[in-house]
Amino acid sequence: MREHPRRAVALVSALAVACAAVLAWVVTGPDDAARGPRAASSPAPSGTGLPAGPDLTARFVDAYVDPDGRVVRRDQGGDTVSEGQAYAMLLAVADRDEATFDRVWDWTERELVRPDGLLSWTWRDGAVVDANSAADADVDAAHALVVAGDAFERPDLRAAGGRLATAILDHETRTTPLGRVLVGGQWADAPPYRVNPSYASPAAYEVIGRATGDRRWTELADGDRAVLGALLDEAPLPPDWAQVTEDGRVEAMPPSGGGSVGYGLDAQRVALRYAASCEPADRGVVRRLGAAVRTDRDDVRGVYDLGGTPTVAWQHPLALTSAAAVSGVDGDARAGSALLADAATLDERSSTYYGAAWVALGEQLLTDPRRLGVDCEGVAS
Template identity: 55%
Template sequence: MLLLLAATGLTGCGAGAPGSAAPGPGLTDPSAAFLSTYVDPDGRVVRRDQAGDTVSEGQAYAMLVAVGSGDGDTFRKVWGWTREHLLRPDGTLSWQWADGSVVDASSAADADLDAARALVLAGRTFGDLDLLADGLKLGQAVLDVETVPTSAGRVLTAGSWATGEPWAFNPSYASPAAYAVLGDASGDSRWAELAAGSRAVNARLLEQVDLPPDWAQVHADGHVDPMPGAAGHGGQGVRYGYDATRFPLRYAESCTPEDRSLAARLVPALEQSPGSAAERDLGGRPLTSDRSVVGLEGEAAALAAAGDVAGARDRMAQAVTLQQQTPTYYGGAWAALGPAFLTSTVLGGCAPLPAA
């Protein structure tokens, strides 16, 4: 541990549906707007447009936004609340909290992965060895609890509850940039295995369909099937929706060309029908007339990965406008994270777009 901490160069320590919530007066910066609107003073991130509950995903998003904007005070408050209320005995985070207690103790692997990434980045950014150590511990828990080896390589399962083969798998949970950040900090070779396995499994998905599904399942032999929901439970069928639209964002920020090519592969299906529908079938046909911020940011990411700078910037501008017109918790998070992923290296990725 001491060697890993020293290797970071640190010298100090301690140091969904439309809603009605709106950003604070005069807040036009997406990061400031998200933190001001959805983070309570104690560090709890509140889904104000979704019955006022809290999920580990939201805590992790706020941590990424806070470290990306250099807001150490907010970061420590959010992580402090998360650690106190959501930390499980196995080191991962409970998924959902409401009305004063955890209501679903299962973990969600994307939240755990994002939070671990944010903690390692915060340790470096704020010169805080304790945050770095917490990030390494959470990252190890992700590897131990939420990954499995398959013939295609190591993959990230949906969470602690996905214990049987075939394993529930969410293509948009995979984060090559997070794998790289955590691998560099820890020296654990399983992160590189996870990057390769995630790439292989998602490439196999895109050999079957034009767009990745919200949910899938992975077999021990590496075969992967699109599914209508988590563990096959979903009332709306197989689709590219509010989960899957994060996939191109995760892969476009990767520093590996093979990963970026997966994001770019989505462009033909996304561009075959105008309107930036929030949900599509896996061939790209719109299933709704609704639009979403994360859907627009996802289109921006795919276009950026394909080298269409003007198209990417157009979708990002539309995303900001949509969030201002119809503010939501989820939209607010991705209005902030999209530009951080696509135009900046502050979160440890390789931006496919030049800074504005």
């Protein structure tokens, strides 16, 4: 959990899972986003049985999206976070499923939108329990809205995406010596700026910038890439969390809720988000990761230190999907496809909200990002 002057830690709860001796925890803020277990534990399945089959979006929606549009983290206490709502919106628009998109966005707009236009992070038992924002969720939701506006010929959705995009730039970005950077949320508005490298989404920035005409999105892509580059100059892999100081230094940091600096289930999204970009510089970041990321299926693990040494024995669908992104950028499409299939199979056996989401999102980002408005035709790689 993060620590900052505007709020105190509200809750840490442990959930014992029979026959597994593992822990999953629910926290109240996006700085320690309850991705899964602490480093010594293996992921706790939800008990949700997902059917085998190629439609990964339908599997996620059927398992985790309630009829009213609320995305439920069934393996993490049954709460809802803005990140999950945004994931479902991205998947629905990619699938051109307007009905699902509408019910997810309607619930999100009704329950999570803050007075400043950002989204509250956590909802539980009928009310928001953490009103702070999570910048990755806001970016993903704005991306989904502007694409949906075009895909469904809905000016209302495009306008909503534009409003959220402006709120992100105004409240969740800061100008540093490295350029404009995305901070963790509106709570991270003072130096040293708390940042999560995996929140940066250059492909989304390009789509949102094109839709809104706001050049600050290009500035943000450049600044976030500079932050990531500074981290990779210090270690082969980026950390889950870092900070940017007032004089422009970038430092790897542990999660505020405790634990070690590592390349875990936050940071492993970096490869997927940057591999989806059309910019050669962004794909170059993924190639840099390839020097340390393990891409042999049997060697992939859920958490590594920043040098690339595994620190846990368990696997996770996101880790396999992230390895697929590295393989794909390196030109090994066959290996990438096999890793995506392995990730889907792993989540079928012991599904988690986060794993199921990233199996579906990873497939979309790596195989057909055009459905999310990303068209790299004519862009040199």
